Amino acid sequence: MNSMTGQANTVNLQGNKACALGAVAAGCRFFAGYPITPSSEIAENLAKELPAVGGVFLQMEDEIASMAATLGASMGGIKAMTATSGPGFSLKQENLGYGMGAEIPCVVVNVMRGGPSTGLPTRPAQGDIMQTRWGTHGDHPVIVLAPGSVEEIYQQTARAFALSEKLRTPVIVLFDESLGHLVETVALPDVADYEKTVRKWATGKPEDYKPYHGDADGVPPMARPGDGFRVHTSGLTVAENGFPTQKPHEVDALMKRLLGKVALNNDLIESFEAVECKDAEVVIVALGVVGRAARKAVKELREAGIKAGLFRPVTLWPFPTESFRKQTAKARHIIVAEMNAGQLIHEIAEVKTGKQKVTGLNRYDGVPISPVDIKKTVKEVLGHE
Amino acid sequence: MNKQVALKADDAKKTADGKEFNIRDYLRLDLFPHFMCPGCGHGIALRALLWAIHEQGIDKDKLAVVCGIGCSGRVGGYIDANTFHTTHGRPLAYATGLKMARPDLHVVVITGDGDCLAIGGNHLIHAARRNLDITCLMLNNEIYGMTGGQGSPTTPRDRFTTTTPAGNREPVFDACKLAEAAGAGYVGREVTIHLPRLRDLIAGGLAHKGFSFIEVMSDCTEVNGRKNDLGSSPEMVLGQTRTMRPPDYEYDSNVVDHPFRPSGLHTGVFVQSDRPEYGAAYRDMSEKLQQGRTKP
Ligand SMILES: Cc1ncc(C[n+]2csc(CCOP(=O)(O)OP(=O)(O)O)c2C)c(N)n1
Ligand code: SF4
Numbered sequence: 278m279n280s281m282t283g284q285a286n287t288v289n290l291q292g293n294k295a296c297a298l299g300a301v302a303a304g305c306r307f308f309a310g311y312p313i314t315p316s317s318e319i320a321e322n323l324a325k326e327l328p329a330v331g332g333v334f335l336q337m338e339d340e341i342a343s344m345a346a347t348l349g350a351s352m353g354g355i356k357a358m359t360a361t362s363g364p365g366f367s368l369k370q371e372n373l374g375y376g377m378g379a380e381i382p383c384v385v386v387n388v389m390r391g392g393p394s395t396g397l398p399t400r401p402a403q404g405d406i407m408q409t410r411w412g413t414h415g416d417h418p419v420i421v422l423a424p425g426s427v428e429e430i431y432q433q434t435a436r437a438f439a440l441s442e443k444l445r446t447p448v449i450v451l452f453d454e455s456l457g458h459l460v461e462t463v464a465l466p467d468v469a470d471y472e473k474t475v476r477k478w479a480t481g482k483p484e485d486y487k488p489y490h491g492d493a494d495g496v497p498p499m500a501r502p503g504d505g506f507r508v509h510t511s512g513l514t515v516a517e518n519g520f521p522t523q524k525p526h527e528v529d530a531l532m533k534r535l536l537g538k539v540a541l542n543n544d545l546i547e548s549f550e551a552v553e554c555k556d557a558e559v560v561i562v563a564l565g566v567v568g569r570a571a572r573k574a575v576k577e578l579r580e581a582g583i584k585a586g587l588f589r590p591v592t593l594w595p596f597p598t599e600s601f602r603k604q605t606a607k608a609r610h611i612i613v614a615e616m617n618a619g620q621l622i623h624e625i626a627e628v629k630t631g632k633q634k635v636t637g638l639n640r641y642d643g644v645p646i647s648p649v650d651i652k653k654t655v656k657e658v659l660g661h662e
Numbered sequence: 663m664n665k666q667v668a669l670k671a672d673d674a675k676k677t678a679d680g681k682e683f684n685i686r687d688y689l690r691l692d693l694f695p696h697f698m699c700p701g702c703g704h705g706i707a708l709r710a711l712l713w714a715i716h717e718q719g720i721d722k723d724k725l726a727v728v729c730g731i732g733c734s735g736r737v738g739g740y741i742d743a744n745t746f747h748t749t750h751g752r753p754l755a756y757a758t759g760l761k762m763a764r765p766d767l768h769v770v771v772i773t774g775d776g777d778c779l780a781i782g783g784n785h786l787i788h789a790a791r792r793n794l795d796i797t798c799l800m801l802n803n804e805i806y807g808m809t810g811g812q813g814s815p816t817t818p819r820d821r822f823t824t825t826t827p828a829g830n831r832e833p834v835f836d837a838c839k840l841a842e843a844a845g846a847g848y849v850g851r852e853v854t855i856h857l858p859r860l861r862d863l864i865a866g867g868l869a870h871k872g873f874s875f876i877e878v879m880s881d882c883t884e885v886n887g888r889k890n891d892l893g894s895s896p897e898m899v900l901g902q903t904r905t906m907r908p909p910d911y912e913y914d915s916n917v918v919d920h921p922f923r924p925s926g927l928h929t930g931v932f933v934q935s936d937r938p939e940y941g942a943a944y945r946d947m948s949e950k951l952q953q954g955r956t957k958p
């Protein structure tokens with residue numbers, strides 16, 4: 278019983294702390310990071326939590342090393358995470374790509390702040406939406422979860438571990454300074470199923486094992502060092518036996534499986550929130566913290582007789598395209614409200630199938646988009662018809 | 663008489679179970695022929711490493727070899743063990759995570775002079791400072807071999823490389839001094855011509871509990887040797903005897919340095935200390951916390 282609220286299982290929690298606790302609850306036993314505002318509380322909380330449960334906390338020399346050490350720990354067989362913010366996320370990109378290519382599960386948290394460069398370290402922004410999709414070089418599979426509340430941070434961080442382990446790929450958890458530092462009273466969701474999800478380990482005869490031969494779900498079982506498989510792991514493009522190849526048909530097969538495993542498992546990956554979209558004339562697309570403002574705006578617009586709705590992708594990448602199309606089928610307008618100069622809007626313009634007019638609502642002044650901003654834009658687009 | 667056979671008979675030490683070293687037991691023979699140019703010193707380093715692993719009686723299943731990118735980084739893939747070919751400059755950071763997660767594994771890092779001292783220099787400093795139980799072999803051929811012979815942080819003065827077309831003017835790193843200053847528990851250097859000595863140096867590193875840094879002076883016959891008229895590969899290897907400074911060598915400023923090697927390059931074990939190993943120190947703290955004996 279919480280003395281403040283009188284509710285069962287509720288706690289007062291900061292977003293970053295919820296991220297740390299969600300990770301531990303999901304079975305994370307390794308964290309490597311480098312201090313950076315506004316994500317440092319994730320590391321600080323894990324520095325306390327992990328050794329107390331027999332896990333490892335490492336403060337590395339930089340974000341490149343943090344990403345590498347996280348992957349190294351996961352290659353050893355334990356659930357591992359790193360967390361950072363803008364500049365640090367940029368530094369992680371090369372090794373993040375290694376994790377995607379060599380298929381090493383891990384969770385990477387990016388608590389966004391204003392950019393470019395050092396930008397606005399203590400102010401919120403959503404300028405890394407496209408970096409999470411295209412940050413590392415080459416074609417690569419991407420899963421990004423974008424929670425919109427402290428409770429969701431806890432839950433989606435735990436879910437990120439499950440997806441990452443199951444699909445053998447890094448999963449990015451993306452939120453921003455305002456959510457990272459927000460303190461809310463939350464009821465901690467049960468994440469036991471996420472904790473139980475562990476990767477498929479190679480079993481059977483080592484002679485028969487092909488480290489990069491995907492099962493029906495596109496995911497190859499992983500060999501744990503010490504189990505007798507003695508496999509090779511490489512960032513080079515590899516054949517099914519794990520050794521480098523340049524044979525076009527082998528390269529093509531690997532790339533198809535690598536990119537395909539995300540599409541193949543979309544039912545598992547997809548998640549979104551849709552509010553009053555069914556008959557909505559105007560659908561606001563909003564991510565993370567902006568979803569909160571949009572929810573309030575939709576309620577007030579409905580009260581004023583305007584048919585507004587909200588579509589909030591919780592799984593940002595792969596974008597929940599089919600669900601988005603269904604939810605916006607009736608709309609004449611789509612407003613993409615984002616705390617950047619226009620990133621998600623490109624995806625929306627590409628995936629929408631109808632004649633909806635797409636308008637951007639953008640703020641990049643370090644201030645979250647407010648319900649007032651959204652209502653104003655809705656009225657503007659309707660007024661302009 | 664075949665010199666190598668003679669060497670083996672003289673120097674082969676046996677493991678506890680009395681089995682003599684056979685390199686084939688430790689290689690992925692199906693990957694042969696290997697990528698190395700004829701006479702490349704990296705192959706000799708690989709032999710020395712495997713021999714040392716044999717002597718130390720390390721189980722291949724419990725051996726993790728983490729490599730960077732370069733010709734040096736490609737060497738690890740031939741070892742019949744758990745091998746990880748990571749990214750350029752970062753193998754020590756990967757190895758740090760792996761060793762902390764899996765203290766039961768023997769973790770060996772194979773890196774190059776560019777990989778370890780240029781792009782990965784910061785990781786070397788911090789791996790040495792942490793003194794985690796990792797054995798790091800830096801194959802120093804004084805060049806970026808894999809990318810076609812550009813200058814590296816150990817390229818000697820006046821050496822011609824594709825990025826020092828008028829001769830190198832940048833000073834070199836002394837990697838062993840760097841590792842020592844940063845806190846490595848075991849530091850040594852050896853040349854490839856003295857295979858048994860190199861083997862013993864590596865074996866000492868494998869046995870040492872803490873961060874072991876071993877600099878192997880290796881010859882890049884192809885993109886370094888040819889460009890600088892350093893002779894055939896046997897000549898290059900023999901040249902090592904004229905330039906190395908064994909442990910008892912007293913530096914004499916009147917001795918003219920051989921152009922192959924930077925001045926005053928000593929070989930041998932330079933550091934062997936009992937500084938606390940980080941993994942054990944961390945686990946001790948963690949155990950106390952788990953038993954509620956220490957406050958976080
Ligand atoms: C981030 C990055 N930068 C550059 C390269 C290109 N590259 C590959 S190997 C190498 C140099 C390797 O030199 P060294 O470490 O001395 O190894 P050697 O080939 O001499 O054994 C470079 C620069 C790369 N692979 N990745
Ligand atoms: S380029 Fe040099 S370092 Fe690379 S394999 Fe050839 S001789 Fe060895």
Ligand SMILES: [Mg+2]
Pocket residue numbers: 732774775776801802803804805806807814
């Ligand atoms: Mg080199």
